[in-house]
Amino acid sequence: MMMTKTLWRGVVAVVVMATMAASCRGGGDETAPAAVGAQADRKYLLERVGDAAVAQIYADGFAALPLDQKQLVWHLYQAALAGRDIYYDQRYAHNLEMRDVLEEIITHPSGVDPATLAEIERYTKLFWLNTGPYNNLTARKFVLETTPEAFAAAAAAAASAGATFPLQDGETLDAMLARMRPYFFDLEFDPIVTSKTPGADRDILAVSANNLYVGVTMKDLASFPERHPLNSRLVKRDGRLVEEVYRIDGKYGAQIAKIVEHLEAAVPFASEPMAKALQALAQYYRTGETADREAYDIAWVQDRNSPVDTINGFIEVYMDARGQKGSWEGLVYYVNPEKTEGIRTLAANAQWFEDRMPWDARYRKAGVTGITANAIDVVVETGDSGPITPVGINLPNDQRIREEHGSKSVSLANVNEAYDRSTSAEFRKEFAWSAEEAERSEKWSSFAGELTTNMHEVIGHASGKVSESLTTTPQAMLKEQFSAIEEARADLVALYFLPDPKLAELGLVPAAEQHEIVLAEYEGYTRNALVQLRRVREGSQIEEDHMRNRQMIVRWLMDNTKAIEVRERDGKTYYAMTDWQAFQAGVGRLLAEVQLIKAEGNYDAARALFELYGVHFDPALRDEIVARVDRLNMPSYTGFVMPRLTPVRNADGAITDVTISYPQDLTEQMLEYSGRRKPM
Numbered sequence: 001m002m003m004t005k006t007l008w009r010g011v012v013a014v015v016v017m018a019t020m021a022a023s024c025r026g027g028g029d030e031t032a033p034a035a036v037g038a039q040a041d042r043k044y045l046l047e048r049v050g051d052a053a054v055a056q057i058y059a060d061g062f063a064a065l066p067l068d069q070k071q072l073v074w075h076l077y078q079a080a081l082a083g084r085d086i087y088y089d090q091r092y093a094h095n096l097e098m099r100d101v102l103e104e105i106i107t108h109p110s111g112v113d114p115a116t117l118a119e120i121e122r123y124t125k126l127f128w129l130n131t132g133p134y135n136n137l138t139a140r141k142f143v144l145e146t147t148p149e150a151f152a153a154a155a156a157a158a159a160s161a162g163a164t165f166p167l168q169d170g171e172t173l174d175a176m177l178a179r180m181r182p183y184f185f186d187l188e189f190d191p192i193v194t195s196k197t198p199g200a201d202r203d204i205l206a207v208s209a210n211n212l213y214v215g216v217t218m219k220d221l222a223s224f225p226e227r228h229p230l231n232s233r234l235v236k237r238d239g240r241l242v243e244e245v246y247r248i249d250g251k252y253g254a255q256i257a258k259i260v261e262h263l264e265a266a267v268p269f270a271s272e273p274m275a276k277a278l279q280a281l282a283q284y285y286r287t288g289e290t291a292d293r294e295a296y297d298i299a300w301v302q303d304r305n306s307p308v309d310t311i312n313g314f315i316e317v318y319m320d321a322r323g324q325k326g327s328w329e330g331l332v333y334y335v336n337p338e339k340t341e342g343i344r345t346l347a348a349n350a351q352w353f354e355d356r357m358p359w360d361a362r363y364r365k366a367g368v369t370g371i372t373a374n375a376i377d378v379v380v381e382t383g384d385s386g387p388i389t390p391v392g393i394n395l396p397n398d399q400r401i402r403e404e405h406g407s408k409s410v411s412l413a414n415v416n417e418a419y420d421r422s423t424s425a426e427f428r429k430e431f432a433w434s435a436e437e438a439e440r441s442e443k444w445s446s447f448a449g450e451l452t453t454n455m456h457e458v459i460g461h462a463s464g465k466v467s468e469s470l471t472t473t474p475q476a477m478l479k480e481q482f483s484a485i486e487e488a489r490a491d492l493v494a495l496y497f498l499p500d501p502k503l504a505e506l507g508l509v510p511a512a513e514q515h516e517i518v519l520a521e522y523e524g525y526t527r528n529a530l531v532q533l534r535r536v537r538e539g540s541q542i543e544e545d546h547m548r549n550r551q552m553i554v555r556w557l558m559d560n561t562k563a564i565e566v567r568e569r570d571g572k573t574y575y576a577m578t579d580w581q582a583f584q585a586g587v588g589r590l591l592a593e594v595q596l597i598k599a600e601g602n603y604d605a606a607r608a609l610f611e612l613y614g615v616h617f618d619p620a621l622r623d624e625i626v627a628r629v630d631r632l633n634m635p636s637y638t639g640f641v642m643p644r645l646t647p648v649r650n651a652d653g654a655i656t657d658v659t660i661s662y663p664q665d666l667t668e669q670m671l672e673y674s675g676r677r678k679p680m
């Protein structure tokens with residue numbers, strides 16, 4: 001299955017008590033979380049840019065890793081950075097050129113008008129956070145809010161100060177700016193990066209501005225034997241379809257060669273199973289062949305115990321309207337042993353949950369095997385996974401390999417921590433119906449969010465099997481509906497089992513507090529359907545799959561149960577969760593339906609479900625929500641500044657240590673990554 005990253009916690013952000021989860025579990029004092037302790041006053045929230053927040057990720061455990069693991073991480077870190085530009089190019093064909101222009105201006109600012117410079121800096125930060133001019137949540141374009149003339153004057157001033165621009169053969173600076181003007185200024189030019197539901201008669205590939213297809217429509221694909229669905233760009237050339245395969249001597253060959261070089265440098269420092277996986281990955285990057293990808297997926301899943309791991313490749317398919325093409329990403333991380341205990345407990349008991357899934361017994365797995373679950377701290381995330389990062393990941397996406405060899409699931413502990421510590425508490429007060437609800441959220445939403453994220457990944461995505469009569473994969477059957485169905489399934493599993501006494505028995509929740517935790521999660525999940533509308537400031541459609549799934553679940557419960565009431569007070573709308581038992585029962589019914597849709601590959605049913613409940617919303621309601629969050633100055637999303645690694649070498653050039661530091665500055669890090677600033 002492809003779906004596999006969890007973006008935000010279902011709940012409206014979170015707060016101060018983020019890291020107290022572990023201490024709360026034992027009923028400890030939540031006002032003095034030991035885990036925070038010494039670092040309580042360090043900077044998490046770095047700045048606000050438009051409706052985004054920028055926060056720093058910390059990886060405290062890195063310094064204590066043994067030297068061979070630090071060296072391993074160092075090489076994998078370089079491999080992750082080496083692929084960064086691939087994702088820029090995949091997301092938009094003009095991205096790299098646009099980035100060059102922007103970065104040249106802001107690194108040569110001396111003669112630039114200050115007001116124009118401030119706007120270019122604002123735009124550039126959003127461009128970096130979103131990897132190009134498309135908002136990651138709405139998929140819609142954003143533009144420079146200055147005039148083309150002021151922008152041209154800024155570029156000319158930068159050129160006088162020594163900036164060099166990406167001019168094409170014989171092109172003047174003015175001609176270049178005229179050519180690029182629609183990219184920076186025209187909202188109607190390539191307006192949306194991925195459009196899965198563009199309306200009747202419009203083609204999902206033709207209207208999507210990403211660079212995964214060039215001149216191709218769904219009709220062209222009807223009879224095309226696609227050999228590399230995951231790792232190629234499809235281009236129509238002289239009336240013929242050509243697959244440009246991502247591999248060492250193919251598309252992105254130069255970047256891939258660098259990645260492979262660093263992966264191979266990492267091998268001597270890796271455990272034996274991990275070395276095998278890294279070599280298999282290098283082989284796949286060389287050939288681009290599906291058989292090699294499968295061999296790599298299997299080797300990666302079979303490496304269950306390495307304390308360090310990486311994800312590097314063309315993985316998630318959210319950006320492709322067809323749900324086939326992988327976006328490149330690179331992550332490097334190490335296991336966080338304290339936080340892993342709970343997630344391991346869930347994984348060890350996966351069969352217990354599988355046997356009690358509220359769906360037809362035909363779709364329950366007999367022997368749930370090989371779920372490897374860890375809480376991890378990321379050291380770096382690039383491409384599709386950074387600066388905007390998931391909070392949970394479950395891979396591989398290949399359904400057959402998952403069923404035969406299992407999957408690995410990680411919860412990104414230090415990302416969660418940075419989210420929590422960079423967010424304010426005003427939010428839940430604004431959208432909670434009662435003071436008790438706000439207090440419950442304050443006290444438990446962080447704990448409940450971490451637990452349900454783990455459940456979503458470990459017993460959610462990893463669960464169930466498809467119908468024996470299904471001759472192809474669910475994603476091939478469900479197409480653009482697949483991701484949202486799969487996310488709904490995983491969320492519903494977590495919501496369904498949250499009140500189960502088994503969780504307390506396993507020590508995952510304190511028994512005396514479980515009821516409050518259930519209420520906090522159900523209330524927060526319900527509020528989120530309202531609050532998440534702030535992320536979609538244009539139009540009246542949700543494009544992002546996780547948002548669709550969460551909208552669908554709450555609206556389905558509103559229509560089919562008595563669990564949720566829509567209320568109004570002082571002209572403000574509230575979604576109030578009033579009956580947790582009705583909520584849980586409804587979740588069970590919907591989960592059975594969603595599993596049936598996946599297991600049988602019922603496209604029409606999936607589409608009908610999301611059309612009715614998940615895609616469309618009332619823009620007047622959204623406007624109300626936006627006005628309320630804007631009064632509180634709350635961000636719609638958060639991007640992260642990654643830790644920085646620096647090798648320490650002896651006189652012979654051999655690495656004797658690797659140090660970690662925290663730039664606490666988005667601009668500095670992005671310019672470093674682009675090679676425009678030397679690492680400090």
Ligand SMILES: [Zn+2]
Nearest residue numbers: 004005006490
């Ligand atoms: Zn998920």
